[in-house]
Amino acid sequence: MIVVVGIPLDENSSFLQGAASAPNAIRDAYHSPSSNYCTEDGLDLSQHLGWKDNGDLLLSPMPAAIQEIEKGIDAQLHTGNRVLSLGGDHSVTYPIIKAFAKKYPDLNILHIDAHADLYHDFEGNPFSHASPFARIMEQGLAKRLVQVGIRTLNSHQRDQAEKFSVELIEMKDWREGTNLSFDGPLYISLDLDAMDPAFVPGVSHYEPGGFTTRQVLNMIQQVKGNVVGCDLVELNPTRDLQGMTAMVAAKCFKELLGRMLQ
Ligand code: MN
Numbered sequence: 732m733i734v735v736v737g738i739p740l741d742e743n744s745s746f747l748q749g750a751a752s753a754p755n756a757i758r759d760a761y762h763s764p765s766s767n768y769c770t771e772d773g774l775d776l777s778q779h780l781g782w783k784d785n786g787d788l789l790l791s792p793m794p795a796a797i798q799e800i801e802k803g804i805d806a807q808l809h810t811g812n813r814v815l816s817l818g819g820d821h822s823v824t825y826p827i828i829k830a831f832a833k834k835y836p837d838l839n840i841l842h843i844d845a846h847a848d849l850y851h852d853f854e855g856n857p858f859s860h861a862s863p864f865a866r867i868m869e870q871g872l873a874k875r876l877v878q879v880g881i882r883t884l885n886s887h888q889r890d891q892a893e894k895f896s897v898e899l900i901e902m903k904d905w906r907e908g909t910n911l912s913f914d915g916p917l918y919i920s921l922d923l924d925a926m927d928p929a930f931v932p933g934v935s936h937y938e939p940g941g942f943t944t945r946q947v948l949n950m951i952q953q954v955k956g957n958v959v960g961c962d963l964v965e966l967n968p969t970r971d972l973q974g975m976t977a978m979v980a981a982k983c984f985k986e987l988l989g990r991m992l993q
């Protein structure tokens with residue numbers, strides 16, 4: 732069974748709050764009568780018995796929230812479920828991966844983002860949404876970390892990427908037809924700001940020069956590997972225009988879910 736878990740946390744967002752209301756905004760967009768419940772492969776998610784929405788985790792304020800997220804994901808993985816999480820800011824990925832790494836010691840991560848999120852800490856917060864992949868890599872929680880869409884590296888983050896042997900495909904170097912391929916379990920972490928702000932006005936950090944929606948959907952559909960978990964993070968409904976970013980998020984949600992149900 733694939734379980735959808737909402738994680739309404741935005742306390743670790745360095746610039747703007749708002750992502751805590753994303754899980755319900757994505758659900759609303761998913762249920763919008765303006766579209767339907769089918770993936771592009773024709774899988775009708777409304778009729779599929781292989782998944783369920785478990786609602787949101789109940790979270791205490793930071794720092795307790797970090798452990799509560801790990802426990803919440805642990806509980807699902809222990810019963811044999813796989814998990815698709817709806818953030819929240821990107822800080823949720825560290826405790827999620829802590830849980831996944833216990834079950835999958837050879838976990839691969841595909842991280843799609845404008846930002847490397849490798850800061851040792853950001854303004855003193857080691858749990859910042861700018862730091863989850865530093866925590867993940869220093870604890871050896873992933874066999875491979877492949878980052879795509881990155882276009883904001885400073886010298887500290889370049890050093891961190893090198894130190895942790897991160898496989899970086901910067902946005903400026905992305906070419907159509909780039910083959911992404913993983914042996915063993917694959918976790919996909921999708922930060923919506925990987926896409927150009929033209930497509931996703933409802934995110935906290937506008938970083939021009941990003942992917943189109945189509946490029947990200949193709950990546951989800953075409954990456955080679957056994958997808959055991961996903962997260963979709965950084966929708967900020969308070970910045971959205973006419974709910975258009977929520978629809979992009981719901982579209983990505985449907986394709987990620989379809990991919991996990993394959
Ligand atoms: Mn991020």
Ligand code: MN
Nearest residue numbers: 845846922924
């Ligand atoms: Mn980002």
